[in-house]
Amino acid sequence: QAQFVQSGAEVKKPGASVKVSCKASGDGFTRYNFYWVRQDSGQRLEWMGWINAGDGATRYSHKFQGRVAFTRDTSATTLYMELSSLTTEDTAVYYCARGFASDAFDLWGQGTVVTVSS
Amino acid sequence: QSVLTQPPSVSGAPGQRVTISCTGGDSNIGTPYDVHWYQQLPGAAPQLLLYAYTNTPSGVPGRFSGSKSGTSASLAITGLQVEDEGHYYCQSYDSRLRDIVFGGGTKLTVL
Numbered sequence: 001q002a003q004f005v006q007s008g009a010e011v012k013k014p015g016a017s018v019k020v021s022c023k024a025s026g027d028g029f030t031r032y033n034f035y036w037v038r039q040d041s042g043q044r045l046e047w048m049g050w051i052n053a054g055d056g057a058t059r060y061s062h063k064f065q066g067r068v069a070f071t072r073d074t075s076a077t078t079l080y081m082e083l084s085s086l087t088t089e090d091t092a093v094y095y096c097a098r099g100f101a102s103d104a105f106d107l108w109g110q111g112t113v114v115t116v117s118s
Numbered sequence: 119q120s121v122l123t124q125p126p127s128v129s130g131a132p133g134q135r136v137t138i139s140c141t142g143g144d145s146n147i148g149t150p151y152d153v154h155w156y157q158q159l160p161g162a163a164p165q166l167l168l169y170a171y172t173n174t175p176s177g178v179p180g181r182f183s184g185s186k187s188g189t190s191a192s193l194a195i196t197g198l199q200v201e202d203e204g205h206y207y208c209q210s211y212d213s214r215l216r217d218i219v220f221g222g223g224t225k226l227t228v229l
Contacts, residue, residue: 035218037164043205043223044120044220044222044223045156045164045207045209045220045223046220047217047218047219047220061217061218062215062216062217063217095163095164100166100169100175101152101169101170101173102151102152102154102169102170103152103154103209103211103218104152104154104166104169104170104209105154105156105164105166105209106166106169106175108163108164108165109163110163111163
């Protein structure tokens with residue numbers, strides 16, 4: 001049974017960067033696109049982009065373009081999301097998720113809380 | 119403000135039927151792009167409930183169904199159960215923004 005385990009909560013100061021990891025277990029890691037989605041304190045979900053675990057191709061939401069980077073380590077079946085130039089508006093729970101038909105997300109990590117505060 | 123509009127809350131008694139709407143426009147739901155629905159129970163991550171409007175992943179009960187009409191989609195839940203309480207989100211793709219977009223979410227309360 002495939003599952004994801006994300007890294008622990010982070011507290012960062014404005015202007016800093018954060019790197020969240022997402023360890024995938026189960027078969028077929030390199031066959032999928034993986035997505036990053038965040039959820040703010042108002043419970044709104046926001047798509048950040050995706051990475052193809054096979055060739056490393058990425059696509060970022062226009063909102064985060066230039067400030068976010070997705071990478072993966074195929075030998076460790078782990079995904080990474082790095083977000084830079086943090087502001088308090090980036091305080092949220094960050095999720096990794098696996099792509100399914102038509103950009104649906106059929107499997108989610110447990111979420112990583114990122115708090116940005118001075 | 120979300121691109122896809124959902125009612126902030128709905129409620130119903132156990133056993134009843136409720137519907138949750140997701141209203142978009144001609145650059146998202148009004149296109150051939152699919153709509154997906156997620157359920158988020160308290161303290162948990164979202165989970166896929168319906169994909170491509172009407173399809174249920176394995177393990178999702180048949181009490182959940184979806185539909186589309188014009189630029190709106192709907193999620194129907196029949197035989198409401200207390201364990202259905204949580205938040206529900208719709209998701210699609212917007213061709214004008216060229217981004218995946220979500221509705222603002224609907225909190226379901228089972229009275």
